[in-house]
Amino acid sequence: MKKVFYILIQCTWGGLATLIGFFFFIANRKCEHQWYRCCIDTKWNARGGLSLGLFIFTPKDDVPNSQLIRVHEYGHTIQNLVLGPLMLFVGIISVIWGNHPYFARKREQGVPYTACFVEAWASKWGELVSGEKAIWK
Template sequence: MNIYLFWFIQLSWGIVINLFGLLITVILLCLGIKPERYNHAVYFEIGEKWGGVNFGGFLFVQKNASDRLKSHEYGHSFQNLLLGPFMIFAVTIPSAIRYHVRNIQAAKGIMLKPYDDFWCESWATRLGEKHSKCK
């Protein structure tokens, strides 16, 4: 996909989730944290051992994040291109709830299913692999 088309759709059909990403980006820039590019997206590495989160064309990942993690979060960017304003309800909120539930379960010693067992996470991984250099 062309970078201009990627950002045109992110900032039109997919604007809702990108506004959150833009707000976080402005805060991080004011704190002196510099972004990098991952394919068409912008990403920041912050914190340690927490994974990542996607807000449209803006990715936020842990320091020294693997290419697989960045690719997965990039896959969420393509979900936003497809789902637009429905992304927040169809993917973002369910994924965030699941993330926190998994942390609670792990702390209790409960055996967890693979991360990609959840439909929107496996979809993001496949989209990330398809649209990035990570295979």
């Protein structure tokens, strides 16, 4: 019943992110897919992760920290449940934090990825809900 409720909320309140995630899912349809908790986990060829509503995209299992990244991305799905359409702002912050050269230099200087509040929040939610460890560095 929890899984049905989770999916229903992701497809309604969190529908914008889930719709975008569905397009990413289709674009990565040749990749391996599996259920992780209540979301669809696509093992893609990138070293980082992405969360879009009901869909998470994580590195293959042979990539270091792939399980920790999966829990972190699952935390973003919980953010989507809470924030719904406002998740767009979290996504914008996350994309800038993850890709802007200024912040990349900060991480090279030892600033952890989760120094950004939306990323720390995702790791915290992922650990809390899954009971597993998330990535913090």
